[in-house]
Amino acid sequence: MNVTLDLSRSPATPVQPARVNLSGLTRIGLANALVEAGLVEQKQARMRAGQIWGWIHNYGVTDFGQMSNVAKELRAKLDDTFTLARPEIVERQVSKDGTRKYLLRTAPGIEIESVYIPDVGRSGALCVSSQVGCTLNCTFCHTGTQPLVRNLTAAEIVAQVQVCRDDLGEWPSDRPDRLLSNIVFMGMGEPLYNLGAVSDAIDIISDGEGIGLSRRRITVSTSGVVPELENLGNKTQAMLAISLHATNDELRDKLVPLNKKYPIEQLMAGIRAYPGLSNARRVTFEYVMLKGVNDSPAEARALVQLLKGIPAKINLIPFNPWPGSPYECSSWSTIETFAAILNKAGYASPIRTPRGRDILAACGQLKSESEKLRASARRKLAVEPTLEPGPADAVVDG
Ligand code: SAH
Ligand code: SF4
Numbered sequence: 495m496n497v498t499l500d501l502s503r504s505p506a507t508p509v510q511p512a513r514v515n516l517s518g519l520t521r522i523g524l525a526n527a528l529v530e531a532g533l534v535e536q537k538q539a540r541m542r543a544g545q546i547w548g549w550i551h552n553y554g555v556t557d558f559g560q561m562s563n564v565a566k567e568l569r570a571k572l573d574d575t576f577t578l579a580r581p582e583i584v585e586r587q588v589s590k591d592g593t594r595k596y597l598l599r600t601a602p603g604i605e606i607e608s609v610y611i612p613d614v615g616r617s618g619a620l621c622v623s624s625q626v627g628c629t630l631n632c633t634f635c636h637t638g639t640q641p642l643v644r645n646l647t648a649a650e651i652v653a654q655v656q657v658c659r660d661d662l663g664e665w666p667s668d669r670p671d672r673l674l675s676n677i678v679f680m681g682m683g684e685p686l687y688n689l690g691a692v693s694d695a696i697d698i699i700s701d702g703e704g705i706g707l708s709r710r711r712i713t714v715s716t717s718g719v720v721p722e723l724e725n726l727g728n729k730t731q732a733m734l735a736i737s738l739h740a741t742n743d744e745l746r747d748k749l750v751p752l753n754k755k756y757p758i759e760q761l762m763a764g765i766r767a768y769p770g771l772s773n774a775r776r777v778t779f780e781y782v783m784l785k786g787v788n789d790s791p792a793e794a795r796a797l798v799q800l801l802k803g804i805p806a807k808i809n810l811i812p813f814n815p816w817p818g819s820p821y822e823c824s825s826w827s828t829i830e831t832f833a834a835i836l837n838k839a840g841y842a843s844p845i846r847t848p849r850g851r852d853i854l855a856a857c858g859q860l861k862s863e864s865e866k867l868r869a870s871a872r873r874k875l876a877v878e879p880t881l882e883p884g885p886a887d888a889v890v891d892g
Contacts, residue, residue, distance in 0.1 A: 513577040517550055517656065518649020520697045531575045533568060544703070546572070551704025554656060554665035556580055580660070581606070581653050593850030596657055600650050603643060608654040608681055610662070611849050615676030615711060622654045624692055625683025630717055632737070632750050634782055636816040637682045645688040651695035654681075655705060667705050676711040680735070686719035686726060693729040709733075715780065720756040720764040727769030734768050735778040735809075736761070740788050741796035749788070758800070766804060776805040782813050783824040783832070794835035808836055808844040 519527055525543035528534040534542045542564075549561045556579060558564075558572045584605060585597040594610040604626055612618040626643035628635075655677065659665060662673045677699065679685040685692045696712055699705045714726060715735035726732065740746035746753040756764075765777055779801065783789050797808070810833055813823040824832075833845050 513575065515649040515653075516546070516572075516576050516578055517652050518647055518694070518698070520648075520694050521547060521701065523694070527576070531571075533571050533575065542568075547701075548703055550578060551698065551701060552665075552667045554659060554667070580657055581650070583657065586661070587853040589850040589853045591849055593853065594658070594661065595850060595853050596654070596661075598653065598657060600653065604646075604650070606646065606650060606654060606682070608658065609850060610658050610674065612673065614849075617675040618673045619676035619678050620655060620658050620674055621678050621680045622651060623681030623683055624651060624679055624685040624688045628683050629687065630684055630750075630752050632717060632739075632752075634739075634749060634784060634813060634819065634821050636819070640682075642683075645691060646683070648691045648694035648698065651691060652698050655699050655707075659705070675707070677707060677713070678735070679712075679714045684717055684719065685714050686716045686722040689722055689725060689729065693726075696730045696732055710775065713778065715778075717750050717752050718756050718761045718764075719752070720760050723764040723768055731770060733775065733778070734765070734771075735780055736765060737782075738779045738797075739782050739784075741793055741800050745788060749784075762800065762804070771805055773805045776807045778807045778809055780809045780811055782811045783829050784813050785822040785824045785828070787821060789824040789828050789832055791831060791835055794832045798836065798839040798841075806841070808841045810836075810845045812846070812848055814848070 514527060516524060516527070521543060524547060525534075525539040528542055528546075529536055529539050545563055546561065549555045549564075553560075555561065558569045558576075558578065561569055561572075564572075581598040581600040583596060584599045585595075587595045589595070592612040596608050596610075598606045598608070600606065606623050606626065608623060609621045610618060611621065623646065625645050627640040628637045629642045631638045655674070658674055659667075664672055664674055679692065692714065696709065699707050700709050700712065709731045710733060712730070713733040713735050714730065715737060716723070716726075717737045723734070726734070737750065738746075739749045740753075741758075743753060743757045746758060753761075765771075768777065771777065779797075781788070781797065801808075810829060812829065813821055815821070815823065829845060836844055
């Protein structure tokens with residue numbers, strides 16, 4: 495029996511691989527990508543990558559067509575192979591106090607929050623996320639109730655900085671009056687469980703021929719992933735912040751369950767060994783103030799004892815409640831009493847004033863609010879089946 499293969503019919507539409515976003519590649523990664531795509535010869539790679547780098551990270555362009563010192567033919571090929579697209583801005587809110595909150599979507603289900611806070615650091619700090627959700631379950635943190643969706647890529651971390659700079663009108667990068675001077679990895683997720691992407695993103699945003707944020711103005715906050723502390727210091731030279739919240743293992747086990755794996759003694763040893771620690775480069779200890787849980791004068795004194803000999807700053811964070819949270823924020827006078835004990839021991843003005851409360855700019859709140867809104871939109875759709883889910887989402891979120 496003869497079998498004839500019919501090759502005339504076109505195959506099913508091939509799935510196009512997503513174009514790599516060049517914003518997320520380090521300088522070396524960019525040069526390699528150009529060579530691997532066959533667009534540039536090896537011996538020209540560094541020079542070409544340098545030109546393209548300047549357009550992306552100094553001028554903030556999102557269109558290869560604007561790269562006027564790159565040959566037209568190469569620009570067209572770059573456009574065919576790569577992308578510089580920014581994520582979709584699902585929501586942008588500006589608080590009365592100037593705090594700006596962004597909800598970005600980079601792919602279906604990948605929604606990222608970041609918050610710009612003016613007058614923090616040298617001129618203003620952007621709080622960025624490193625994961626969608628979190629694998630850890632700190633009991634006071636709303637992100638901890640959301641399962642990990644996935645790690646963010648370096649491109650998605652850098653994009654948070656780019657979008658904020660677009661919004662603040664801060665391109666080109668080398669201007670003296672910049673409003674965005676500091677970056678803190680204190681949004682959603684545990685940065686030390688995504689250190690590869692976090693470290694690449696820090697290489698990119700600290701590069702002197704690009705966004706040029708000093709590594710000393712980039713702070714990475716961790717709940718205490720002890721085995722990664724040394725890598726963090728060696729790879730990034732970033733400033734370290736530790737979410738401590740308790741001075742004994744019994745309580746910290748409850749508040750930050752990761753403490754069961756890496757108890758306080760191990761954590762303190764890891765911190766003491768953090769590369770580059772000095773009086774000019776202190777560790778920040780974050781301490782969330784929970785009414786009747788960790789806010790007594792005895793605990794303030796225990797905190798002073800625990801930090802002895804470590805170049806340290808302390809940040810007292812008034813607890814931000816969320817629906818269903820099992821804690822309350824300590825009263826202002828309790829926080830002041832606690833702070834006074836720390837002040838007496840030499841730690842200056844450690845209370846972090848709440849910012850952007852009117853736009854729910856606290857940790858984890860934005861995403862959960864927009865999720866709640868979308869859930870109510872879905873309920874509406876159940877009774878109005880003629881509406882398409884996409885536009886309804888956009889109406890609710892926009
Ligand atoms: N996963 C990292 C970084 C993100 S959390 C970490 O835990 O350090 C950033 C900071 O916000 C942490 O210090 C965290 O303890 C704090 N935080 C989380 N939920 C909070 C809440 N409801 N109120 C006040 N601070 C909170
Ligand atoms: Fe994760 Fe940090 Fe929240 Fe803990 S505090 S659940 S580590 S994001």
